[in-house]
Amino acid sequence: DIQMTQSPPSLAASVGDRVTISCRASQSINSAYLNWYQHKPGKAPNLLIYAASSLHSGVPKRFSGSGSGTDFTLTISSLQPEDFASYYCQQSSSPPFTFGPGTRVEI
């Protein structure tokens, strides 16, 4: 099974900050199979980025993704109040389709 790790587990930031979240896979995966999700408490998770760098429909352009092989990054260029949430990477290369442990972005 492919294991996913993320860093940092949590971070504190301010509105307007640039935020970077890292995700590492236990083995190399095709970048076509790396997704990022945003999740707020009590809400449905939202797909942000698929195929490592493609923005899902309706997602603001301040979100971007990059990476290849085992190392991937989610960047929020200018943090907005509605971006305070938890963020998860997920590999969709092969089942089980594991999520990373999450990164909580706090004020």
Added chain:
Amino acid sequence: QVQVVESGGGVVQPGGSLRLSCGASGFTFGTYAMHWVRQAPGKGLEWLAVILFDASNEHYAESVQGRFTVSRDNSNNTVYLQMKNLGAEDTAVYFCARDHSPWGTARLDYWGQGTLVTVSS
């Protein structure tokens, strides 16, 4: 618009069984794979299972393999998660999510708001 709505959660005793349902609308249900994901209290998202568009194949996380079964009824736009031999570690909010493709590529583009399952005596 696309909607998926989970139901069937509740309190169940250890060792008990429960069946969750997920009703879908706003898209051609029978042409998409469907997934179940859960989040235990204070924990992250855990992928559980996928069923292909035509129910021809399923995959499970090791943590639920042999205890949980995913099924679907394309005539009623519903996917199910049958859970048995439940333990405290299964206490979680359970989410249903649509795959963007029929083949279970696990790009989960629409999610429900979840249903809470509590395993407790």
